Amino acid sequence: AIHTEEDQPEDLVPRAPIVTVMGHVDHGKTSLLDYIRKENVIAGESGGITQHIGAYSVKLESGERITFLDTPGHEAFTAMRARGTKVTDIAIIVVAADDDVMPQTKEAISHAQAAGVPIIFAINKIDKPNANPDKIKEHLATMNLLVEEWGGKIQSQDISAKQGIGVSELLEKVLLEAEILELKANPNKPAVGTVVEAALDKGRGYVSTILVESGTLHVGDYVLAGTNSGKIRAMHDERGKKVKEAGPSTPISILGLDGAPQAGDKFYVFEDEKEAKQIVAKRAQLQREQSVRTQRH
Ligand code: GDP
Numbered sequence: 423a424i425h426t427e428e429d430q431p432e433d434l435v436p437r438a439p440i441v442t443v444m445g446h447v448d449h450g451k452t453s454l455l456d457y458i459r460k461e462n463v464i465a466g467e468s469g470g471i472t473q474h475i476g477a478y479s480v481k482l483e484s485g486e487r488i489t490f491l492d493t494p495g496h497e498a499f500t501a502m503r504a505r506g507t508k509v510t511d512i513a514i515i516v517v518a519a520d521d522d523v524m525p526q527t528k529e530a531i532s533h534a535q536a537a538g539v540p541i542i543f544a545i546n547k548i549d550k551p552n553a554n555p556d557k558i559k560e561h562l563a564t565m566n567l568l569v570e571e572w573g574g575k576i577q578s579q580d581i582s583a584k585q586g587i588g589v590s591e592l593l594e595k596v597l598l599e600a601e602i603l604e605l606k607a608n609p610n611k612p613a614v615g616t617v618v619e620a621a622l623d624k625g626r627g628y629v630s631t632i633l634v635e636s637g638t639l640h641v642g643d644y645v646l647a648g649t650n651s652g653k654i655r656a657m658h659d660e661r662g663k664k665v666k667e668a669g670p671s672t673p674i675s676i677l678g679l680d681g682a683p684q685a686g687d688k689f690y691v692f693e694d695e696k697e698a699k700q701i702v703a704k705r706a707q708l709q710r711e712q713s714v715r716t717q718r719h
Pocket of ligand 1: 445446447448449450451452453454546547548549550581582583584585
């Protein structure tokens with residue numbers, strides 16, 4: 423059965439924050455995610471982040487970790503929210519200082535606010551001669567979004583994703599926000615999490631990236647996600663390294679599912695394989711009935 427017992431306070435241990443980067447097209451989301459990924463080649467314990475698995479985890483010099491959803495834009499975020507899963511703890515909203523608060527910036531702000539996720543503004547491209555970060559902050563103020571420098575509560579950081587200026591300060595602000603949130607999870611139970619992405623790989627079969635929310639996932643666990651299930655054959659981290667287990671806030675690529683679940687699907691570990699298969703069959707049946715109904719209408 424799905425593990426539903428309430429966690430006791432003494433079972434909970436701190437976990438890394440999970441961060442999504444959002445913002446208007448061309449404002450620098452990809453550049454920021456790329457810079458952070460590359461920088462961590464240095465701080466990383468065992469080689470750089472080589473695999474694009476849809477999420478990655480970085481370890482700062484302080485030893486603290488931050489997990490990033492590595493899908494720029496808010497498609498994944500929106501998909502997950504539509505499925506009722508809240509994976510993100512903190513949203514970094516990138517705004518180009520040589521541009522303005524744009525429609526997709528506003529959309530990102532509303533998404534984060536609707537999900538109750540704290541925002542940190544990254545005012546990007548400050549290396550550009552025509553950059554005007556104050557103009558952005560002023561515009562945000564007119565939208566009732568007062569940044570700390572302006573006497574408000576929202577954190578913001580001027581950065582250049584291209585040159586790496588201000589990025590470590592931005593990450594410090596993420597950790598500060600995380601501290602306020604007191605993020606915790608119980609690692610000592612069967613894993614529960616969310617699917618970040620999944621696809622069919624020619625040589626390896628179905629590969630899915632899972633973000634473990636609580637509990638610990640092990641090779642050999644029988645898992646259920648959407649209308650797919652299977653026994654985990656192998657797990658790899660974002661460095662391509664084989665791992666045997668993955669705890670809370672860890673993104674992990676898994677082999678062994680019998681199909682590709684959708685981004686935002688919840689996944690669970692089952693002790694009883696037969697029970698998991700029954701649930702999968704029931705879900706598939708429901709889906710078929712639903713599609714017949716929508717075809718009729
Ligand atoms: P995205 O659409 O939000 O993912 O934006 P990208 O990261 O693809 O960046 C769009 C363009 O802006 C690219 O040509 C980047 O090289 C450029 N860019 C991003 N960040 C900076 C920056 O800090 N400074 C400068 N000068 N250019 C940047």
